[in-house]
Amino acid sequence: MKVNANTLKPGNIIEFEGRLCRYLKGDVSQPGKGGAFLNAYMRDIETGTKVNTRFRTQESVEKIRLDQEPYQFLFKDGEAITLMNTSTYEQITVQEELFGEAAIYLQDGMEVEVESYEGKPLSGSLPDTATFEIVEAEPVVKGQTATTSYKPAVLDNGARVMVPPHIESGTRIVIKTEDGSYVEKAKD
Numbered sequence: 001m002k003v004n005a006n007t008l009k010p011g012n013i014i015e016f017e018g019r020l021c022r023y024l025k026g027d028v029s030q031p032g033k034g035g036a037f038l039n040a041y042m043r044d045i046e047t048g049t050k051v052n053t054r055f056r057t058q059e060s061v062e063k064i065r066l067d068q069e070p071y072q073f074l075f076k077d078g079e080a081i082t083l084m085n086t087s088t089y090e091q092i093t094v095q096e097e098l099f100g101e102a103a104i105y106l107q108d109g110m111e112v113e114v115e116s117y118e119g120k121p122l123s124g125s126l127p128d129t130a131t132f133e134i135v136e137a138e139p140v141v142k143g144q145t146a147t148t149s150y151k152p153a154v155l156d157n158g159a160r161v162m163v164p165p166h167i168e169s170g171t172r173i174v175i176k177t178e179d180g181s182y183v184e185k186a187k188d
Contacts, residue, residue: 003063005038005055013045013122015062016053020045020117028057045122066115066122073110081106083114092121099124104159105132105177126177131186132156133172140165150182 008014012023021042030036035056042051055061071083071092079096081103094114096103098121105126106112113125137153150162161175163182172186 001063001065002060004057005040005059005061006057008038008040008061008063011123013064013066013117014042015064016042016051019051020064020122021051022123064117066117068113068115071112071114071124073106073108073112075108076106083112086111094121094124098122099126102126102177104157105130105175105180107157128176128178129174129183130177131172131174131188132159134163134167134169137163137167137169137171139168 006028008023008026010023010025014021014023021044024041024043026038026040028036028038035058038055038057040053040055042053043049044051070086072086074082074084074091076082076096080093081096081098082091082093084091092114098114099106099112102125107130110130111127114121115123115125132155134153135156138151140151149165151165151167152160153163153167154160155175159180161173161180161182163173167173167182167185172188174183174186175181176183
């Protein structure tokens with residue numbers, strides 16, 4: 001589907017010079033003379049190399065429509081992640097990099113979305129939040145600070161997060177899978 005270059009959003013997949021590229025970000029520049037243009041920062045999906053180019057803002061680019069399917073996380077073996085399609089029960093194995101930095105938050109049975117193009121998985125996304133148990137947290141010292149502060153803690157998956165002082169070991173918390181930030185205490 002053809003779209004104007006200035007309507008691209010981060011995460012969009014476009015066809016550029018015969019290759020599929022993920023649009024990361026862009027900034028519009030208005031020179032003193034002539035029309036505005038978009039400096040586009042992209043990543044080639046197959047090779048992983050960065051691609052920087054310049055589009056006129058009204059230039060048309062080919063935006064690729066991806067198929068989204070729900071999968072269930074089964075297990076991880078090294079860098080390989082095995083998922084099961086929840087509608088066909090077909091299992092696929094993908095590389096951990098498909099989920100990026102959020103892969104550390106994958107949990108058994110977690111529902112994930114996989115975007116594919118012509119049957120080839122291109123990216124995966126986790127739910128917005130996930131619940132984990134704190135296995136290690138520093139003790140809080142009363143009156144230590146007058147302002148709101150956070151302390152480091154370790155989740156049951158080994159990830160390190162910053163939590164409020166009242167959170168102790170054994171507490172279940174909800175975190176954002178996008179950046180690992182604390183949301184709230186789990187209500188279970």
